[in-house]
Amino acid sequence: GESVGLHLPTLSVQEGDNSIINCAYSNSASDYFIWYKQESGKGPQFIIDIRSNMDKRQGQRVTVLLNKTVKHLSLQIAATQPGDSAVYFCAEKDTGNQFYFGTGTSLTVIP
């Protein structure tokens, strides 16, 4: 079965520092990955995605890195701001077009 896990359930960073959130996945055939941000009382919000034929993708202040060799995904947030405090989920899509989600990492930004 699928298994998407996060290395750390909580992460605290100082405002202005960079944040790195990690995710491990188990299905080497997964071909698409997404990072979501979920704020309290809201649904998950799409942040950035990456296809399996890529190693890195950058957005505004966010970068996703994919290491297929070790089946590892990471989300880097540059210059973390208080508004970045939320729970972050990774999701993988298998070849059957089914999405699997990690349990999430809670990011707290300390002013």
Place this chain on the structure above:
Amino acid sequence: KAGVTQTPRYLIKTRGQQVTLSCSPISGHRSVSWYQQTPGQGLQFLFEYFSETQRNKGNFPGRFSGRQFSNSRSEMNVSTLELGDSALYLCATRGDSLYGYTFGSGTRLTVV
């Protein structure tokens, strides 16, 4: 364009009752998936509908059911509610490209 709309936002029901939740997808999105989110279990897949047909189903009891209408709006129903059904129910929709998987804000169901 409008996002994914879920109604109602909050709901309180008593054990044994049944409940119906609604999800209206982004215009043009024909796939609607439902998830249950609880603090201990994270996001658990319930089912996916595409063109009025259930395409995938998660590991939930038969008390959980759903349907999709010709306009792609979807409903999920939970019968004989249990305390453990208290959760945030999320729907996510996508277009034919398989990407751009977008969530609604969810319905917070509390069973008392």
